[in-house]
Amino acid sequence: MTRLFAWGALLTGIVFFLLPLYGMTEFSLRMRRGVYSLDAYRAVLVDPQFQATFGYSVVMALFTIAFGILLVVPTAYWVRLKMPELRPVVEFITLLPLVIPAIVIVFGYIRLYNTSSWLPLTGSAMGTNILLMFGYATLALPYMYRAVDTGLRTIDVGTLTEAAQSLGAGWGTILSRIILPNVLGAVLSGAFLTFAIVIGEFTMAALLNRPAFGPYMQILGANRAYEPSALAVIAFAITWACMGLIQLVTRFSKHERAKA
Amino acid sequence: MAKPVTLSQHLPLRWLGVLPFFAFAVLFLILPTLYIVIGAFRTPQGDFTLDNIIGLNTPTIRNAYWISVKISFWSALLGCVIGFAMAAAITVGNTAKGLRNPLMTFSGVASNFAGVPLAFAFIATVGPAGIITLYLRTEFGINLRAYGWNLLSAWGLTVTYLFFQIPLMILIITPALDGLKREWREAAAILGATGPQYWRMVGFPILLPSILGTMALLFANAFGAVATAIALTGPSLNIAPILLFAQIRGDVLGSPNLGYALAFGMIVITGLANALYIWLRARSERWLK
Numbered sequence: 001m002t003r004l005f006a007w008g009a010l011l012t013g014i015v016f017f018l019l020p021l022y023g024m025t026e027f028s029l030r031m032r033r034g035v036y037s038l039d040a041y042r043a044v045l046v047d048p049q050f051q052a053t054f055g056y057s058v059v060m061a062l063f064t065i066a067f068g069i070l071l072v073v074p075t076a077y078w079v080r081l082k083m084p085e086l087r088p089v090v091e092f093i094t095l096l097p098l099v100i101p102a103i104v105i106v107f108g109y110i111r112l113y114n115t116s117s118w119l120p121l122t123g124s125a126m127g128t129n130i131l132l133m134f135g136y137a138t139l140a141l142p143y144m145y146r147a148v149d150t151g152l153r154t155i156d157v158g159t160l161t162e163a164a165q166s167l168g169a170g171w172g173t174i175l176s177r178i179i180l181p182n183v184l185g186a187v188l189s190g191a192f193l194t195f196a197i198v199i200g201e202f203t204m205a206a207l208l209n210r211p212a213f214g215p216y217m218q219i220l221g222a223n224r225a226y227e228p229s230a231l232a233v234i235a236f237a238i239t240w241a242c243m244g245l246i247q248l249v250t251r252f253s254k255h256e257r258a259k260a
Numbered sequence: 261m262a263k264p265v266t267l268s269q270h271l272p273l274r275w276l277g278v279l280p281f282f283a284f285a286v287l288f289l290i291l292p293t294l295y296i297v298i299g300a301f302r303t304p305q306g307d308f309t310l311d312n313i314i315g316l317n318t319p320t321i322r323n324a325y326w327i328s329v330k331i332s333f334w335s336a337l338l339g340c341v342i343g344f345a346m347a348a349a350i351t352v353g354n355t356a357k358g359l360r361n362p363l364m365t366f367s368g369v370a371s372n373f374a375g376v377p378l379a380f381a382f383i384a385t386v387g388p389a390g391i392i393t394l395y396l397r398t399e400f401g402i403n404l405r406a407y408g409w410n411l412l413s414a415w416g417l418t419v420t421y422l423f424f425q426i427p428l429m430i431l432i433i434t435p436a437l438d439g440l441k442r443e444w445r446e447a448a449a450i451l452g453a454t455g456p457q458y459w460r461m462v463g464f465p466i467l468l469p470s471i472l473g474t475m476a477l478l479f480a481n482a483f484g485a486v487a488t489a490i491a492l493t494g495p496s497l498n499i500a501p502i503l504l505f506a507q508i509r510g511d512v513l514g515s516p517n518l519g520y521a522l523a524f525g526m527i528v529i530t531g532l533a534n535a536l537y538i539w540l541r542a543r544s545e546r547w548l549k
Contacts, residue, residue: 002455009345010359013426016342017370020378020423023385023392071284078277086278093285099534100293101484103501104523107508108292111299134288141289193372200375202487207508217376218491221383228380235377236369243369 021236028229040230049216057205057213060129061198064136065191068144071137073187076148077179080157094145097138106135106204128208135204140197144190151186152179185253189246196242200235297527299520312521320498321513325525328483328500331414335421336478340471342422343429351437352463364434367427374424379491382420387411412493420492421482428481429474436470436544466547473540480533484526500526 031039044050079086097105109131113121121127160182164174180187202214217235221228303309316322350360386392386404388411396402410416440463448458486501495506504526506512507519 005345006349009342010349013342013346016422016426017366019392020381020385023390024381026391027384071281075278075281082274083278090278090281093289096285096289096293099480099527099531100289101486101501101526101530103484103486103504103508104296104527105289105292107504107519107523108295109288110508112292112295134284137284138289196372200377200487202376202490203505207505214376214487217380218487221376221380221491222494225389229384232377232380232384236373236381239373240369243365243372246368247365 024229024232024236028226028233031226040226041234044227044230044234053211053213053216056211057199057201060133060136060212061195063133064140064198065194067133068137068140068190068194069187072141072144072148072190073180073183074175076145076152077157077175080149080152081161091145091149094141098142102135102139102203103207105138106207109135110207122208128210132204132208132210132212135208136194136198136201139201139204140190140194143193143197147186147190147193148183151183155179155182185249188249192242192245192249196239199238293527296520296523299517300524302517302520304515304517312515312517313524315515315518316521316525321503321522324498324500324503325529327414327498329529331418331421331499332479332482335418335425335482336475338418339422339425339429339478340475343426344433344471346426347430347434347437351434352440363430367430370427371424371431374485375487376491378420378423379488382411382416382423382492386416386419412496414497414499417489417492417497417499420488421485425478425482428478432474432477433467433470436467439547440466467544469540469544473537473544476533476536476540480530480537483530483533 028040029036029038031037031043075090079090110122113119113127113131115123121131157179160178161174164178169178200214200217201212202218205212206215206218217228217231220231300312301308301310303311316325346363350357350363382390384390386409388405390411393404396404411420444462444466445458448462453461484501486505489497489499489502490505493502495502500522503512504519504522507522511519513519513522
């Protein structure tokens with residue numbers, strides 16, 4: 001009875017998960033009448049709009065990751081080393097982006113940083129790009145901070161710092177050559193998750209009017225039949241790759257620690 | 261932790277280390293949110309007023325919130341029930357332990373596979389011209405539409421959201437299920453409890469705060485989602501995030517401050533759901549550590 005129920009639940013769930021994946025793959029191969037073909041993928045890949053928006057989102061993701069690491073690693077390190085009393089406050093702030101919907105945050109950006117404000121970021125394309133990058137960094141903050149903080153927990157921050165200091169290292173050296181290499185696995189996990197979030201993000205990019213991959217997909221979806229399915233397959237593959245890389249990195253860094 | 265004695269021990273320098281983080285948080289997280297919250301209680305001239313909040317009580321806006329709440333509630337409830345059953349099957353069920361790793365990995369992927377592409381996947385499958393829809397019609401003569409199925413509706417959106425809600429539930433509840441100690445089950449069995457009795461009187465009450473807490477989290481998760489809804493239904497479905505999206509784009513409500521109030525209402529709802537989650541999680545940690 002219990003067994004039957006367990007298998008029933010599992011099978012229902014698995015069918016529910018597999019059907020849309022099957023549906024989008026099958027649909028994406030049907031562009032040419034009567035035979036399976038990769039025409040939809042070809043149509044997407046040669047579209048200059050696809051190349052431009054995808055490239056834009058990749059670059060935005062890389063900048064977001066770089067900024068996120070620069071912001072989160074020193075902060076998490078400093079809080080652990082010198083200001084443990086601040087931990088609850090910092091943790092609370094990093095969880096806020098999960099509470100406040102992204103659409104509300106970007107709404108605030110548009111009103112706070114418009115052309116007639118004290119910091120008119122939306123006045124120029126470059127300024128808006130920077131604002132969007134900060135927005136993405138905000139969205140990724142909960143994941144990035146938790147990943148790095150978990151990584152820092154596994155090393156003895158205090159001893160490492162004292163050892164480095166007694167050898168004459170400054171703060172920059174300690175962070176870049178002692179702390180960062182030690183939490184690299186955690187940082188990379190956060191980075192890949194950030195990439196997965198940024199690459200298909202729609203709301204912020206659309207409302208800030210930036211030519212990103214998310215809004216491009218939405219417009220294509222409203223106008224074409226087969227290409228959207230091809231995009232869905234590509235997006236799913238990217239998400240899968242990011243999660244796979246996270247698992248790989250986690251396993252690899254555990255292995256390294258075991259050897260040491 | 262021993263503290264190295266350097267000049268930077270003095271208080272102002274110590275705070276310098278967290279200054280960039282707090283500057284970032286204030287400028288790009290807290291101030292923008294506060295701006296919206298304050299705007300919700302202001303007239304265009306800048307005086308304090310409650311008119312914007314009262315102004316939310318129109319049929320359109322009330323309806324938008326209500327449909328959003330319904331979609332979020334049902335997708336959270338179904339996500340919880342199905343996700344819990346699947347997580348139980350791979351942990352305590354002794355049934356399919358071999359499926360555990362694949363399912364956990366897949367859940368990690370699927371819980372992040374949201375937004376526009378998710379809508380495409382469902383349109384291709386059970387949309388008006390989707391693979392399954394056409395297959396059922398041509399092979400079995402079943403017209404899903406005649407049975408009331410419409411993907412581009414509140415129920416369609418609920419089913420679509422389940423694709424990331426169920427995996428999220430699996431990811432959160434599996435560790436909780438692992439926390440159920442074998443000794444509790446054995447103790448119950450020694451005292452003569454049957455399997456269902458153990459679940460009803462021991463296992464389930466211990467897990468209940470975790471389950472309800474996760475449900476609150478799933479609710480907030482669905483409530484703030486914009487991209488999937490827009491890609492699935494366009495601007496036609498009247499739910500709170502889509503209404504807010506249209507308001508930001510083109511002031512469809514005809515009053516910027518009413519727009520702030522609409523956004524403020526969303527913060528209140530997701531905030532309450534998250535507060536419930538945190539409170540229930542703290543309760544669940546009493547037993548499951």
